[in-house]
Amino acid sequence: MAYRDLKPENILLDAEGHLKLVDFGFAKKVGDRETYTLCGTPEYLAPEVIHNSGHGLAVDWWALGILIYEFLVGQPPFWDQNPMRIYEQIVEGNIRFPPNMTPAARDIISSLCKTNPTERLGYISGGSARVKAHPFFDGINWDDLYYRRVKGPIIPRVDHPADAGNFEEYPAPPDPRKLSVYTDEMKEKYEPFFSDF
DSSP: OBOOOOSGGGEEEOTTSOEEEOOOTTOBOOTTSOBOOOOSOGGGOOHHHHHTSOBOTHHHHHHHHHHHHHHHHSSOSSOOSSHHHHHHHHHHTOOOOOTTSOHHHHHHHHHHTOSSGGGOTTTSTTHHHHHHTSGGGTTOOHHHHHTTOSOOSOOOOOSSTTOOTTSOOOOOOOOGGGSOOOOHHHHHHHGGGGTTO
16 A cells, blocks of 8 residues: 655554554555656655556655655755745656764665665565665664654553643634525626636
């Protein structure tokens, strides 16, 4: 299954600090096939998605490289206010690393963010085992993580199962009783704008 939307906003922490992926709206069973849907968040799109040349599981390994970079630096490596410029940067594939980034971090990001998916760590021979064995992850006991024998490095405060205190507050929607009524005059004025819908 290709997840196709890996980014910080789609990663939550449970009460013990373990990661949980959310929002599977772009996920798709692809197996050994390719798909051509342009979907995802611009900063995390792999070059093959932008080229619309067909993509599969390799897009998630690319996104992992972008995610690691963002977690270490504080912003993704490819960014611009204009999404088209983001796409140009991604296709060029030139990642600039801060001078204080460790060699292991540079190497895993570079290996995950190969513009050619057939050369991308995680997608090449050895798959996820080669990613987990990378020096960037030295000291990680993957079995302990999988079986939840260790707590995460960040433990959120959770007072009860329905506690939403770690989420931003958004203004309440307007009270429908206080909204103006859709009058015949409004209908006559605005409905022609939607005649071709």
